[in-house]
Amino acid sequence: MAEEMEKKTIIKKKESQVDFSKKEKQSVESVYTVKELSDHAKVLFHTRKECVMAALKKAGISACTVSHAKNIVKTFIQKEVV
Numbered sequence: 001m002a003e004e005m006e007k008k009t010i011i012k013k014k015e016s017q018v019d020f021s022k023k024e025k026q027s028v029e030s031v032y033t034v035k036e037l038s039d040h041a042k043v044l045f046h047t048r049k050e051c052v053m054a055a056l057k058k059a060g061i062s063a064c065t066v067s068h069a070k071n072i073v074k075t076f077i078q079k080e081v082v
């Protein structure tokens with residue numbers, strides 16, 4: 001009976017262990033300041049520097065990734081002006 005419990009414990013431990021070698025390595029994006037992003041506004045966002053600065057300021061962001069900034073700038077530019 002004690003042997004069976006030991007075997008179950010060992011099996012549970014093996015099942016709960018995570019094999020990190022099988023997981024894909026996730027790429028990490030670099031974080032840039034508002035100035036860095038706005039300096040490259042034409043290339044990255046196809047808009048003017050002032051639009052990027054305004055969008056990120058309105059969102060309260062001082063630094064973020066390019067993909068996050070693209071979403072913010074796109075939303076900002078597409079907003080309807082009333």
